[in-house]
Amino acid sequence: MIKQEDIAKILDATEIVDVVGAFVSLKKRGVNYIGCCPFHNEKTPSFSVNPSKGIFKCFGCGEGGNAVNFLMKHEHYTYPEALRFLANKYGIEIQEVVLNDEQKHAQDEREALFHVTEFAQKYFADILFNDTDGKAIGLSYFLERDLTESTIKKWGLGYCKDKYSDFTDYAKKNGYLEEVLIKSGLTISKEENHVKYDRFRGRVIFPIYNIGGRPLGFTARVLSSEKTKAKYVNSPESDIYSKGKVLFGLHLAKNEIVKQDLCYLVEGNMDAIMLSQNNVENVVATSGTALTVDQIRLIKRYTKNVTILYDGDSAGIKAAFRAIDLFLENGLNIKIVLFPDGEDPDSYCRRLPQEEFKAYIRDKAENFILFKTHLLLEDAKDDPFKRSSLIKEIIHTISLIPDNIERAAYVQQCSSKLNMQEEVLNNELNKLLRQRHFNQKKQEGDIVEPPADLFLDNDTEQSFITPKQSEKQILAETFPDESQERAIISLLLNYGDKETTQLIQDKEETYLVAAFLVGDIVTDQIEFDNKTYQAIFDIYKSYLFEKGELPSLHIITNNQDKAIQDIATTLLFNNYSVSPLWETKGIIIPDPESQDKLNQSIKDCLLSLKINKLERKINVVKDKIKQETNEDDVLILLSEHKTLLKIKQIIAQELNRIVTK
Secondary structure, three states: OEOHHHHHHHHHHOOHHHHHHOOOOOEEEOOEEEEOOOOOOOOOOOEEEEOOOOEEEEOOOOOEEOHHHHHHHHOOOOHHHHHHHHHHHOOOOOOEOOOOHHHHHOOOHHHHHHHHHHHHHHHHHHHHHHOHHHHHHHHHHHHHOOOOHHHHHHOOOEEEOOOOOHHHHHHHHOOOOHHHHHHHOOEEEEOOOOEEEEOOOOEEEEEEEOOOOOEEEEEEEEOOOOOOOOOEEEOOOOOOOOHHHOOEOHHHHHHHHHHHOOEEEEOOHHHHHHHHHOOOOOEEEOOOOOOOHHHHHHHHOOOOEEEEEEOOOHHHHHHHHHHHHHHHHOOOEEEEEEOOOOOOHHHHHHHOOHHHHHHHHHHOOEEHHHHHHHHHHHHHOOOHHHHHHHHHHHHHHHHOOOOHHHHHHHHHHHHHHHOOOHHHHHHHHHHHHHHHHHHHHHHHOOEOOOOOOOOOOOOHHHHHEOOOOOHHHHHHHHOOOHHHHHHHHHHHHHHOOOEEEEEEOOEEEEEEHHHHHHHHHHHOOOOOOOHHHHHHHHHHHHHHHHHOOOOOHHHHHOOOOHHHHHHHHHHHHHOOOOOOHHHHOOOOOOOOOOHHHHHHHHHHHHHHHHHHHHHHHHHHHHHHHHHOOOHHHHHHHHHHHHHHHHHHHHHHHHOOOOOOO
16 A cells, blocks of 8 residues: 555656656647547547646546546556556655555455466566577577567567466465466366366467556467467456457557557567567557457557558458448548468568568558459459449448548549449438438437438438437436536635635625635535535535645545546536526626636625525425414414525625515
8 A cells, every 4th residue: 555645745746748648649729738538439639638737638528537547547557556657657756555464365356467467477478588498489489480589578478388287386376366367367267177277388478468568468379280279369358458458569559650640550469579570660460359449449549540451361351341441430541551362461571671561561552442442343343233232332431431521532532443423422422321320319319200301311310310418407407506516616626725805794805715615605504415516515624624724636636436536627627617597697707817707706606506505495495384284383484484585685686686586
């Protein structure tokens, strides 16, 4: 466990733009930095980083928090791991409380998986270079594949001895729990005979790393010719490893991808390693698995330009076709390089001199539409039915391009290549687009029924969409005072450390904004309906009343309660979020540059919150009067009702509102 004082030092030293900028391409815009969100797929940047407040917020998917939250989400770190990463980055020495055996067993499972995977990677690498079998079998294999020792070490390659449980036994001797070894997939357990053995025995090892360079799992290749053994064995899915969400080599390639604004994509691990050794550093691999949307999003964090380097056989062509559609759908620019039949990127890279190979993949990179059209035309020849299917296939691919102008350009190019009128192609394209739009809205529950002219009118899609309730509408129905409560919390977060001058009993008094708001609300015994707002308010109240100071924003944005983090980062970025009706009612929206506006806003926010609470209380009293049968109790309730109305009238006058009884 890391001491609280060290955590405070780490958070104070952390520069969020520096941290986030290592993983996301950011551009300065005003006081903030913006970029494409790394947590969801988007075409235009909605991800914002505020350096002065030390927070990030995506206005597309809602993710937000501070640098620690970013690392936990992006790198799959645990909270302590994220803090250690930052401490190491900024040269901060940390003192950790020594854990006893019971606490060690209670540590987070994910952290244990990371540790045992790192241990395994070092073990396999050591065996490769320092064990007799490792050198004779594993190292000789890599050297025969023309890899240099420096490349082997750079990628952390290794070897697992062809012994039943050598690794498992060694790991257990070093204190790693059997259950963790099994969960990581490094050890296989046969329950029927209680046998435990090494998953990767007798195989060369390719570690798979996350973007930060931590090993998550392994791909292992068998070296024997036994047909009963699978050529490749992968780590199973775990809490830290999902093969469809990682790209082999991205931890080494990311900087070069950004520098060249281009990513080369290959299928096999050896393809990526060999290209990297030959000075093509901006290359990643899917590790032989089918390309996924998550992997595309990883690439999109660093570039929108991808060149696919696939084998020239039928399997490679099919994989390229599927990859094209996925990349286009996610807004990336695609080119294709197919190698001569019988060659793959690894073999062709070794066959050609370095500069000649680099020239080949640069010059042979073909526009995706020309590539696909050429291959399909070759297959269709003069068959009209095949040609019709070809056109539909090409148009389907073009329809996946999100940008209208790009789509139009490709239709024009396709028209020339196929010798067909653009109008015919555009009609087919529009039909596809409208059908897809309808299906999407139907799936989301936004459509009552499709219009009869679905395929006739270009503007039809607008006529059958029934908008869903917005998040604000739902909040307003759940919490009647949502706008007013939100405004108070926004003032606390954004202006709590500034001063405000308020008229108290005909005398102007100056307070800290947070002290004035908290004191006034506590005095009037007001409770927030929204429990998350109440929790944030309670943090301020606790610090002011018990410590006589304001809480650091880190306390809020780094709170263990995710709901508190989300609301705080949203309000800190939005700066101030109130109902659009406020302006029509004469309520002033605060301007941090204007002290008068800020003073007035604080007053209006408090009064608006109070009058709303009063109105609800008045309605409760009214209902009690209707139900009460005892005359004395009715008189008491009537008196209370009258008092509440007077208070409401006073507040309404301050707010320039008309009061109705």
